[in-house]
Amino acid sequence: MEKLVDEGLVKSIGLSNFNKRQIQNILQHCRIKPANLQIEIHANFPNIKLVEYAQSVGLTVTAYAPLGAPMSSPESVDLLTEPWVLEIAHRHKKTPAQVLLRYLLQRKLIVVPKSVTFKRIEENFQVFDFQLSNEEMHELNTKGSNERQYKLLQMSGHQEYPFKEEY
Template sequence: MEKLVDDGLVSSIGVSNFNHAQLERILNMAKYKPVNNQIEVHPYNAQTELIAWCYARNITVTCHTALGRPGLVKGEPNMLEEPIVKAIAAKHKKSPAQILLKFCVDRGCAVIPKSINPKRMKENIEISDFKITLEDIRSMEQLNRNWRHSQDSFWSCFRNHVHYPFNDF
């Protein structure tokens, strides 16, 4: 990746799903530090400490799976139905999805929601006309369980059968 920067093919390097120990290891040895860490962030996996750690080192954060994956895997929690999220949505006259996106954006993160539904895509874009309060953010952070969609679901089948060298970080 560093050669790509040297060759002028990319301007910066980002990483995905790195914890602070993995990032620290890279920062201590890399010619070019990562400028972004893409991580799973939602109220059940608030990542408050990791986000702060990244910001303290000028690493931006992009949130994935911010809306959860409702209905994809039976038994996984549906954050769109979380009572606290629904209450905050009602208070702001917004949808639960918009509140979950603002949970990332109003904490200074970029967010990449996935949808193939044009109505939901439009709704996901329309989040710039309000802010959630610090109290709202803290209420959602209190829901933290350090629970990841990717650890208990579909993706775990791949981790169990393939060894990746970077798993040793």
């Protein structure tokens, strides 16, 4: 990937689904430091330790599946219908999706919500006119299931499977 930067074919290098050990290994051996880490982050899996580590070494962090992934497995929880998320949304006169996106933005994360519906795309931009309180941020950080939705189980036998370690 560094050769692609040298050749001007890419501007920067990013990592996806790397854990702390893997990031440390890259940073120890790279000539061109990665710019970004993309990982699963949402109120059901805030991934706090890995986010803090990545930001501490100068990586920007992109939240994958920022609204959760209710269809990813039968046991997945739909954050958009969780009573505690609905209560925060009601307090701010916002949708649950807007609250969940604002939560991630206040954590200084890059957020790219997926949508093909114009109304939802437009709604996703209406997150800059309110702030969540420290108490609400704490609730969003701690009240969810703390369960990864995308476990990438098809890769679980690989020696570099990133999710065997805490973060």
